[in-house]
Amino acid sequence: MNGLDRSLQSIIDPDLQAQWMAGTSKKALLAQLFATQVDNGVMPRAQINGISRLDSFHADGMQFCLQRNYGRVTRGVSDQVHPAPPYSIPFRGGMPCFCCPEVISYQWPNERGIYAEVGGKPLVILPNISPIFVPHFTVISPEHRPQLMDCNIAVALAAMVPGAWVIQNGQDAGATNPWHYHLQLFFADDLPLVHCPIENGGDAIGVLHHPTLIVRISAPDPALFEAQLSDFVAEYLNLGETRRVNLLIREGAGLWTGYVVLRDTRFRTDLYRSGQPGYAEPAGIISAVDDASYDIWASENVRRYHRLMTDIRPIDAETVDFIQALLAPS
Numbered sequence: 001m002n003g004l005d006r007s008l009q010s011i012i013d014p015d016l017q018a019q020w021m022a023g024t025s026k027k028a029l030l031a032q033l034f035a036t037q038v039d040n041g042v043m044p045r046a047q048i049n050g051i052s053r054l055d056s057f058h059a060d061g062m063q064f065c066l067q068r069n070y071g072r073v074t075r076g077v078s079d080q081v082h083p084a085p086p087y088s089i090p091f092r093g094g095m096p097c098f099c100c101p102e103v104i105s106y107q108w109p110n111e112r113g114i115y116a117e118v119g120g121k122p123l124v125i126l127p128n129i130s131p132i133f134v135p136h137f138t139v140i141s142p143e144h145r146p147q148l149m150d151c152n153i154a155v156a157l158a159a160m161v162p163g164a165w166v167i168q169n170g171q172d173a174g175a176t177n178p179w180h181y182h183l184q185l186f187f188a189d190d191l192p193l194v195h196c197p198i199e200n201g202g203d204a205i206g207v208l209h210h211p212t213l214i215v216r217i218s219a220p221d222p223a224l225f226e227a228q229l230s231d232f233v234a235e236y237l238n239l240g241e242t243r244r245v246n247l248l249i250r251e252g253a254g255l256w257t258g259y260v261v262l263r264d265t266r267f268r269t270d271l272y273r274s275g276q277p278g279y280a281e282p283a284g285i286i287s288a289v290d291d292a293s294y295d296i297w298a299s300e301n302v303r304r305y306h307r308l309m310t311d312i313r314p315i316d317a318e319t320v321d322f323i324q325a326l327l328a329p330s
């Protein structure tokens with residue numbers, strides 16, 4: 001905590017930070033942090049009310065939920081393939097990086113967060129300004145560095161906040177800010193994704209029965225889980241420079257579970273914003289941003305969801321071979 005620069009220091013909520021360090025329930029403190037942001041006007045209450053109600057659609061073993069998330073803001077540029085790192089400056093193309101502490105403290109002076117060292121790396125937990133869940137957080141690196149996958153930090157964060165979902169969207173796979181490392185953290189009792197049965201493979205590693213390609217990895221031991229997850233993600237990304245993933249992990253009842261949505265920037269959709277939906281859509285959550293989009297999703301429902309997911313499913317021969325090798329008995 002000592003030695004944080006001034007803009008970062010101004011973001012930290014001193015009371016909540018002291019309780020965090022003192023070991024008060026992390027889930028309770030985060031709920032308080034999120035509520036504070038509604039009270040002080042950073043997040044509109046009407047938006048929170050809208051996302052709290054989900055309408056569910058089911059057919060042929062598929063399920064997704066539709067929410068009225070009419071305040072959802074798209075502040076980033078995620079509809080193009082970005083060049084490889086490193087990116088070294090917080091201002092790019094004249095647009096400030098909204099994850100850099102100096103920009104946050106200037107643009108959103110009421111935004112408050114909690115500082116934590118996670119897996120040896122500094123992070124700041126902030127209420128997500130475009131939440132999909134209540135509560136929902138963006139977890140940023142104080143340092144401006146690119147959005148590269150890091151299973152080690154994601155698992156360490158999930159271990160620090162038991163029961164929370166920890167998410168990372170790859171660059172051009174839904175990450176709103178591909179230039180600045182960030183995770184997401186939320187609490188949700190239920191996601192449609194967790195009800196998908198395994199289609200191929202077993203409990204330790206298997207492919208879900210889902211219209212896009214999602215691999216589930218489970219292990220009771222966090223070190224083993226992290227090693228298996230890291231190896232798997234690295235192997236998939238090594239298939240080529242267009243490969244990306246969405247990562248969703250959680251520890252619950254002594255079992256670590258990770259869902260890896262296999263993505264490839266060559267496979268896009270015309271049904272959703274930038275063509276590259278993030279983790280929420282494969283997990284079964286569709287945010288309608290206005291009445292018109294709500295009506296389209298509600299009327300076409302499962303048919304539209306199936307098309308959205310098959311649009312982004314990587315179906316090339318290399319991916320098929322990769323999955324076959326993964327599931328082959330050793």
Ligand SMILES: [Zn+2]
Binds near residue numbers: 097098100180
């Ligand atoms: Zn930045």
